[in-house]
Amino acid sequence: MNWIAIRMLTGDAQKFYGLLFGIAFSTLLITQQLTVFVNLIERGASGVYNEPTADVWVMDEVSRTTDVNFPMPSTALEDVRGVSGVEWAVPHLRANASVRTSEGDLEGVTVIGVDDATLIGLPAQMTEGSADVLSRPDTVIIDDVGVGNLFEEGQSPIDVRLELNDQRAVIRGVADAIPSFTSQVTLYTKYSQALQYVPGTRNRLSFILASGADGVTPQQLADRIEAETGLRARTREQFARDGVDFIIENTGIPINFGITVVLGFIVGVAIVGLTFSLFIRDNIKQFGALKAIGVRNGKIRGMVATQACMVGLIGYALGLLGTVGFIWGNSGSSFFKGFYIPWQVPLISLVAMVIIITITGWLALRGVMKTEPAAVFR
């Protein structure tokens, strides 16, 4: 009987494609929006992810994220180095500045000062040049997303001079970095150079990056630093999570994306529910005839369930493919750099589809179950 159910469904091409469209559109909307949402809020942790070596980030007790920080006195570095179990600790500066390009454009940038001696604080990969260029005076390394923001497509940023807070800066390398939440241009330079570029108050040290000796876990190290220095110390994972939480708590993004996801769900229920009800209504006489002939209610339920599952699975797959195509198609764009589809997102949209199919299938089935076999004689 399931074969008959499938033929009934596919035989009505308009409604069949309407159902597929409804499910696919709904899946696409939910999956795509959730994917963008997850990737966007994860950028709140990009500052942490871009620095691959530190186990623990140490900061003033009021600092919250890589971008929301309060500088510490430079003596804090020695305090941290004096904590037992600290293998190494280096200074890390993050501050905002303005650059004027040779074309005269003004752009807000983030300046990151990495340790002069070890260059700890730089991203792991370079797309152009090498980290060694930082040994040359007035050198900055730009992040690859920043290249897209500051320069025309195809224009090389290498050896381009910038006016960075009224001082000369020359781009001599491009780092492969995860963009920040605001996709602001990021310039990496040595810590000592960064102090020159970014005027500030007496205290200039944004963070101290530290790593533990063998046998000391990041959490143990963070606990010891907090206990012995009174500073705030977060493990890499904790600080990444802090960045994500900050965006969730302080922006309207979760609400906006949430609304779109809910709308996707409602549109799915509406389109699929309406089309499926019309389909069932058009076939109600055939279902009535089947009941009169002697097809049990259980088999009728199975037929409707087969029809619902078929449109659900195909529509879901199409919607998912659409999302993959969307992410893949935009992978060249700096905004979508590094975007991926977390496994939880297709699972959530699958659950949403199952709910849509269950609701609409149940509503449609009610009509069939209410039909008395005797109705075919009327």
Add this chain to the structure above:
Amino acid sequence: MSDAQPISATRSGSAAISARNISRDFQTGQDTIRVLHGIDLDVCPGELTYLVGESGSGKTTLISIMCGILWPTEGSVEVFGTDIYGLKDDDLVNFRLQNIGFIFQQYNLIPAIDAASNAAVPLIAQGMDRRKARAKAAEMLDALNIGDQADKLPNQLSGGQQQRVAIARALVHEPRLVVCDEPTAALDAKSGRRVMDLLRDVALAEGRSVIIVTHDNRIFDLADRILVLEDGRITHDGTDVPDDH
């Protein structure tokens, strides 16, 4: 309306259907309307029985009760010795599937499957493999002279051909009782006559009982027995219709 008195349409000997004291009420808002009034009726095997009467006389209600798709308010129905309304729901559905063939006025064929597959529906519902069921249904279509239309969809067939597919569907699982609702209503006189000749030839074979609800006086001459229903009561039982019909 005639002044005819209600009669008992029972027969002696073994009956295919034996209905006793059948009444049926319908609720319309606050009112209860009784559409059948204590009908006694036997239908014998091997007979082509017509149930005739004006619209609203209760024909459709009576035939629905006799074939197990509408519960009577009062009374009992035995079909081939089985008290069908004493069966559990699933058993009654299964009883219909095994023993009764249906021909509907509007055919109610499934538009998306071809003629042979439509005719095979009862066999598929019984659990037969789809290919075997379709092959058997194609043989039935052959017997009804539309074997060459087996691969066509219902909308590619004429009204008469669709009705033959419906007849094939009613007979393919070899039921002992065939119930037809206005089988010629949607057909022209020639096609209707042809379908009825065919139905009489094929359906009545092997001692099957055939009950036909009809208004169509063009086919009254083919009946073995004609029952007239008026206001929910049988008022005539004979081989022809009374003059006032």
